């Protein structure tokens with residue numbers, strides 16, 4: 035099984051490229067999916083830590099408010115990351131397991147903080163969706179309807195996109211048109227669809243064992259309230 039690590043910077047185009055993978059029939063696991071949904075372990079920890087004021091009337095997390103808090107306060111962001119880390123890795127693990135049981139041989143895993151959380155060890159290849167800084171900030175401001183300062187705060191909350199680019203196995207430059215990106219994607223799809231070499235198989239086996247161990251450790255620590 036090949037786990038493609040899909041990452042990039044905020045608003046660099048990960049979801050756009052995820053969409054291309056899905057259209058090509060490659061399943062995508064989204065790291066963020068349901069992690070703060072009402073009633074989940076992640077939701078409970080957020081309410082316990084940030085209080086009931088973080089909830090909307092329907093009991094869901096007020097994402098806009100939580101985003102404002104954590105993207106303007108690095109200590110609170112670090113705390114949120116620590117609270118959610120075991121739930122995120124656990125969620126990714128189960129999604130991969132379900133797809134593996136179904137017989138999927140190539141799975142794309144969309145993890146915005148792939149390098150920050152060191153999950154790049156699990157995946158091969160690592161695909162970084164890169165965008166030039168000016169376009170990134172313009173797209174982020176447009177999509178989120180936020181100021182330049184707010185957009186910059188969110189960009190600064192992650193490792194530099196140019197550094198991620200330098201660590202990538204494959205780079206998709208999403209600074210141009212959607213058609214440009216689709217053109218690059220066609221080549222990427224060919225590369226990731228190629229059978230794994232022996233070296234890659236060993237690496238993915240080690241990666242899979244790391245996922246199992248990290249998830250088990252995370253769940254155990256979370257149960258003992260050590261996280």
Ligand SMILES: CC(C)(COP(=O)(O)OP(=O)(O)OC[C@H]1O[C@@H](n2cnc3c(N)ncnc32)[C@H](O)[C@@H]1O)[C@@H](O)C(=O)NCCC(=O)NCCS
Pocket residue numbers: 043044045065066069070096097098100101104111114115118122145146147148151191192
């Ligand atoms: C803070 C939250 C509520 C903001 O929600 P909102 O709907 O405004 O943004 P959304 O979830 O679409 O995230 C947009 C992008 O922000 C970036 N981002 C999200 N969380 C973080 C974080 N903790 N640190 C740095 N960047 C982040 C990612 O690039 C992500 O793709 C939400 O992002 C969240 O719950 N984050 C914590 C989960 C997490 O760490 N996700 C990354 C998993 S690898």
Ligand SMILES: Nc1ncnc2c1ncn2[C@@H]1O[C@H](COP(=O)(O)OP(=O)(O)OP(=O)(O)O)[C@@H](O)[C@H]1O
Pocket residue numbers: 042043044045046047048049050051146173174177208209210211212213215
């Ligand atoms: N090539 C492109 N041309 C024009 N607009 C684009 C292009 N690619 C993405 N966009 C737009 O830029 C914004 C960010 O793209 P996308 O949501 O795919 O990024 P992301 O990396 O998944 O973002 P996030 O990290 O915030 O989840 C969206 O509004 C999207 O429609």
